[in-house]
Amino acid sequence: MTKKERYQFVINYFQQHAPNAETELIYDDPFQLLVAVILSAQCTDVRVNITTPKIFQKYPTAQKMARAEFDDLFPLIKSISYPNNKTKHLIGMAKMLLEKYNAIVPMTVDELIQLPGVGRKTANVITSVIDRQPNMAVDTHVFRVSARLGLTTNATTPLAAEKQLVKNIPQSFIHKAHHWLILHGRYVCIARNPKCAVCGLKEICKYYSKQ
Numbered sequence: 161m162t163k164k165e166r167y168q169f170v171i172n173y174f175q176q177h178a179p180n181a182e183t184e185l186i187y188d189d190p191f192q193l194l195v196a197v198i199l200s201a202q203c204t205d206v207r208v209n210i211t212t213p214k215i216f217q218k219y220p221t222a223q224k225m226a227r228a229e230f231d232d233l234f235p236l237i238k239s240i241s242y243p244n245n246k247t248k249h250l251i252g253m254a255k256m257l258l259e260k261y262n263a264i265v266p267m268t269v270d271e272l273i274q275l276p277g278v279g280r281k282t283a284n285v286i287t288s289v290i291d292r293q294p295n296m297a298v299d300t301h302v303f304r305v306s307a308r309l310g311l312t313t314n315a316t317t318p319l320a321a322e323k324q325l326v327k328n329i330p331q332s333f334i335h336k337a338h339h340w341l342i343l344h345g346r347y348v349c350i351a352r353n354p355k356c357a358v359c360g361l362k363e364i365c366k367y368y369s370k371q
Contacts, residue, residue, distance in 0.1 A: 161364060166310055167328050169364050174340040177360060181339035183289050185209065190265040190290050191222055191257070197285050198249055198277040203241045211240055222263040225254035249277025267291045281318065285338070294334035298322045301345025302338065308349060308367035 161169075174181070184205040187193040195215065199208045215236050219225040225233070228251050237243045237250075253275045257263050266272055267290065272283035284297035296302070298318035306312040306321055311328070315321035329337050348355050354367070362368040 163310075163328065166364055170309060170311065170340075170361060171329070171333055171337070173360055174337070174344075178340055178343065181336060181343055183285070183339060184343075186212065188216075190286065191263075192216055192220075193289060194253070194265055194275075194278070194282075194286055195225075195250060197282045198253065199237065199240050199246055201242070201246075201277075201282070207240060211237065219254075222254045222257040225250060226258045228254070246277065252276035253278065265290070267293070269295060280322075284322075288335040288338055292335045294326065294331040295338075296322050296325045296329070296334055297338050298325070299342060300351075301349075302341040304351060305341045305345040305349045308354075308365060309361060310364070310366035 183193075185193065185196040185200065186209045187196050192212070196208050196212055199211065215233075218236065219228055219233070230247055230251065233251065234243060234247045237247050240246060256275050257265065260274075261271075265286065267287055269280065269283040269287060272278050272286055273280060278286075281297045281299060284295040287293040288295045288297065298306075298321045302325075303312075303315070303318055303321050306325060307315065312321045312324045315324055325337070326334060344361075345351075348359050356362050356365075356368050356371065359365070359368070
């Protein structure tokens with residue numbers, strides 16, 4: 161099977177079985193999604209979704225969050241991983257949004273990564289989800305699944321995996337492929353004891369072929 165055929169098989173499978181795949185984070189606007197994605201680093205979407213309603217109730221906009229005191233925001237975040245850093249990041253992010261972007265979330269990766277708490281993965285999520293840009297956020301699930309399926313080869317970093325995926329997935333599918341791979345890794349191709357028996361991709365999976 162050629163690499164092109166492998167990618168086409170995976171795309172065809174997900175188009176059929178997960179045509180409406182999207183982020184599991186709950187948000188109402190780009191600012192809320194940015195907050196949620198910053199909080200989701202090293203943390204589950206389930207935990208983030210439990211936490212964000214109280215945050216959004218008190219700080220629904222960049223203007224309000226920019227005026228937040230650390231001691232007021234921290235208690236709302238303390239159940240999330242790295243709450244100290246994330247509290248500082250959110251306040252700093254909101255302040256920069258106000259000062260530099262008139263409280264509007266920018267839609268380029270280069271601009272987004274200037275914001276506190278925002279790395280390349282977060283910027284790729286924001287631009288692909290909100291603006292459907294062909295950007296591929298590579299988290300632990302995407303990294304694992306793409307390697308197991310043979311979509312990536314010898315990619316030792318998320319950036320290396322991102323470059324291979326973006327090169328081989330048609331542009332129109334990239335924003336959705338991110339969700340396909342994440343959700344597959346979250347529920348089927350899990351890190352330990354992957355559920356190969358119920359996986360519709362096992363016939364082309366390099367990991368499965370070695371089991």
